[in-house]
Amino acid sequence: xxxxxxxxxxxRPVATARPLDEAGVAGVIRRAAERGQTVRPVGAGHGFSxxxxxxxxxxxxxxxxxxxxxxxxxxxxxGSGKAVVRVRGGTTVGELQEGLADRGLALPVPLxxxxxxLGGALAVGAHGxxxxxxxxxxxxxxxRVVDGRGRVRDVPHADLDAARTALGALGxxxxxxxxxxPATPVTVTRAQRPVDEVLDPTFWExxxxxxxxxxxxxxxxxxxxxxxxxxVEEEAERGVGVTSAGATGRTALGGAVxxxxxxxxxxxxxxRVVSRLARTVSATGAGHRVLSSPPAVRYEQSxxxxxxxxxxxxxxxxxxxxxxGLETGLPVRMRVGPAERGWLHPAYGRETGWVAVRxxxxxxxxxxxxxxxxxxxxxxxxxHWGTRHDFDAVDVAAAYPRFADFARVRDDYDxxxxxxxxxxxxxxxx
Ligand SMILES: Cc1cc2nc3c(=O)[nH]c(=O)nc-3n(C[C@H](O)[C@H](O)[C@H](O)COP(=O)(O)OP(=O)(O)OC[C@H]3O[C@@H](n4cnc5c(N)ncnc54)[C@H](O)[C@@H]3O)c2cc1C
Numbered sequence: 001x002x003x004x005x006x007x008x009x010x011x012r013p014v015a016t017a018r019p020l021d022e023a024g025v026a027g028v029i030r031r032a033a034e035r036g037q038t039v040r041p042v043g044a045g046h047g048f049s050x051x052x053x054x055x056x057x058x059x060x061x062x063x064x065x066x067x068x069x070x071x072x073x074x075x076x077x078x079g080s081g082k083a084v085v086r087v088r089g090g091t092t093v094g095e096l097q098e099g100l101a102d103r104g105l106a107l108p109v110p111l112x113x114x115x116x117x118l119g120g121a122l123a124v125g126a127h128g129x130x131x132x133x134x135x136x137x138x139x140x141x142x143x144r145v146v147d148g149r150g151r152v153r154d155v156p157h158a159d160l161d162a163a164r165t166a167l168g169a170l171g172x173x174x175x176x177x178x179x180x181x182p183a184t185p186v187t188v189t190r191a192q193r194p195v196d197e198v199l200d201p202t203f204w205e206x207x208x209x210x211x212x213x214x215x216x217x218x219x220x221x222x223x224x225x226x227x228x229x230x231x232v233e234e235e236a237e238r239g240v241g242v243t244s245a246g247a248t249g250r251t252a253l254g255g256a257v258x259x260x261x262x263x264x265x266x267x268x269x270x271x272r273v274v275s276r277l278a279r280t281v282s283a284t285g286a287g288h289r290v291l292s293s294p295p296a297v298r299y300e301q302s303x304x305x306x307x308x309x310x311x312x313x314x315x316x317x318x319x320x321x322x323x324x325g326l327e328t329g330l331p332v333r334m335r336v337g338p339a340e341r342g343w344l345h346p347a348y349g350r351e352t353g354w355v356a357v358r359x360x361x362x363x364x365x366x367x368x369x370x371x372x373x374x375x376x377x378x379x380x381x382x383x384h385w386g387t388r389h390d391f392d393a394v395d396v397a398a399a400y401p402r403f404a405d406f407a408r409v410r411d412d413y414d415x416x417x418x419x420x421x422x423x424x425x426x427x428x429x430x
Contacts, residue, residue: 002058004045005115006300007361008388013040013058020063022152025172030150032057033418040421041172043120044092046113047386048301050423051124051167059172061119064090067099068175081182084141089119089173093126093136097288106183108133109209110287119173124386125165125345127354128291129211129335131204137164137342139178145171148414161402162409165342167385169424170413185229186287191280193223199312204336209291213331214315216323217268218275222331226291229284257297257329257360264363267327275331299330300365303356303384304376305346308336311353314379318355321371328368330358343402346382356387393429 003010014037017028032039038056045052052058069086072078083105087096094114100106109128116126118136127135143155143163148171155163163170188209197203198212198221207225214221256274260267283290306314315334322332335354340347357372359365365388373390376383382399383389397403410428414420420430 002042002045002052004047004052006048006298008048008300008365009050009053011053011055013054014056016042016058016060018060018063022146022174025059025061025146025174026150026152028057028059029146029148029172029418033148033150033416038420039172039418041089041119041123041168041419043090043117043123044115046116047120047124048388049124049386051385051421052120053423054421056421061090061117061172064088064119064174065095066091067096067103070103070105073179083180084177085180086175086177087118088175089117091118092116093118093121094288097286100180101183101286101288104183105180106287107136108139108179108181109135110186110291111136112288112291112293114288114292118176119168120386122164122173122176123166123168124384125340125342125347126386127335127337127347128209129204129337129354130209131336131351132338133208134338134340135345135347136178137345138338138340139180140164140176141179142177144174144176145413146174147171148416148418153413159409159413161341161343162406165340165345165385166406167344167424167427169410169419169428171419183286185284186226186290187229187282187284188224188226188287188290189280189282190222190224190278192220192275192278195219195221197221198223198334199315201312209287211333211335213275213333214319215268215271215275215331216319216327218272220272220275222275222278226287260329261360261362267329268323271327271329271331274329297330298361299358300361300369301356301358301387302365302369302372302389303333303354303387304372304381304389305337305352305354305384306376306379306381308351308353310379311336311355314353314376314381315355317379318357318372318375321375322357322368326368326371328359328363330360332357343406344385344396344400346384348382348400348402354384355381356384392426396427397429
């Protein structure tokens with residue numbers, strides 16, 4: 001039995017293959033196709049949605065790990081310190097960011113999560129929080145995949161915007177070339193701020209990285225922002241990053257969640273206490289370290305991408321809805337991102353606001369997820385593919401202007417639908 005991180009998704013694949021090389025991946029796909037079986041690539045199982053769920057073959061990419069090449073950029077940016085790295089698809093984001101740090105490099109937008117694999121993060125358009133710098137998918141310069149016929153293909157430029165966020169529907173990502181930047185120390189600060197302050201665009205426009213955690217019933221938000229360090233204070237670097245809940249808040253948050261599960265009506269007042277407990281903390285160091293955000297508890301998540309101009313309206317509407325008896329012990333997370341090129345990336349073609357709700361394990365997530373979906377749909381929202389949502393193929397076709405183009409590329413890479421599963425059939429209409 002395979003289970004994802006949250007425990008909300010389970011399946012019994014007919015087999016799990018862990019090939020060690022490209023020929024091995026191609027062989028698994030060809031054999032499955034001959035047997036009329038389907039194949040789903042699987043990474044670290046940190047998706048909340050059912051995209052990796054299958055009763056066919058699970059293709060575990062974890063043997064494909066590591067950075068296999070680094071080259072300085074040429075042309076007008078020669079000497080800028082920027083570089084191109086070649087990374088295998090099974091590399092975890094944590095391994096990637098540490099490997100880059102060892103080489104004096106970094107992702108343009110650090111990700112505060114270590115466990116997902118590069119293949120899994122790209123498949124769903126995983127993102128951080130920077131108003132003007134794109135997600136991992138936006139840094140993709142080249143991709144090498146094995147398609148549904150077991151052919152190893154270097155994705156041509158014409159197909160790259162289809163392949164950079166493809167839900168694992170076009171092929172197994174063997175490796176990717178990513179644009180990276182010189183590593184510079186980052187100072188991150190977390191502090192309480194009035195909700196009105198973090199919902200003002202100045203907040204996210206005046207910081208390289210900015211995000212906020214909001215409880216429906218609390219006038220205080222936990223704001224977190226970061227930028228290039230002004231001075232390096234060695235002792236400030238710490239094992240656990242300055243999470244939006246902060247070291248002290250994390251324990252309180254975990255404790256509050258336990259109490260609220262038993263006594264849900266206490267949630268509003270306990271959350272107000274928790275949000276006032278968080279101290280102002282700053283730390284300086286490598287971005288992915290000082291921003292790392294290990295979760296205090298396990299939870300289900302639904303995240304939506306809305307046009308930036310309706311971010312505040314959608315959030316206020318959602319907070320009001322959740323305050324009506326649906327408040328949980330975990331805050332709503334607000335982040336931002338620029339327009340993306342990936343045809344199926346939730347931020348495709350528009351400056352974006354990201355809104356994530358989380359429901360602690362042990363609490364039925366249904367009511368919160370349904371209420372969130374209805375509010376976000378009303379604001380033109382597109383769900384994060386790696387989280388829980390209720391989109392189907394009709395919604396996807398309506399929300400994504402390049403959906404038909406994506407479908408054409410899919411017919412070329414997987415004409416026999418070897419990579420399909422119930423989720424892809426529902427979302428892409430198969
Ligand atoms: C605690 C927690 C915090 C999170 N924080 C964030 C966050 O800050 N930002 C964010 O955007 N997301 C976040 N996520 C979501 C997570 O990044 C995505 O769900 C990501 O897809 C997980 O990667 P994975 O390797 O675990 O993939 P899996 O869950 O194993 O698979 C996800 C999808 O990727 C496909 N896939 C996996 N490997 C490959 C491959 N080599 N080639 C092609 N397709 C492949 C699978 O078929 C599936 O469709 C978080 C998740 C958790 C559990």
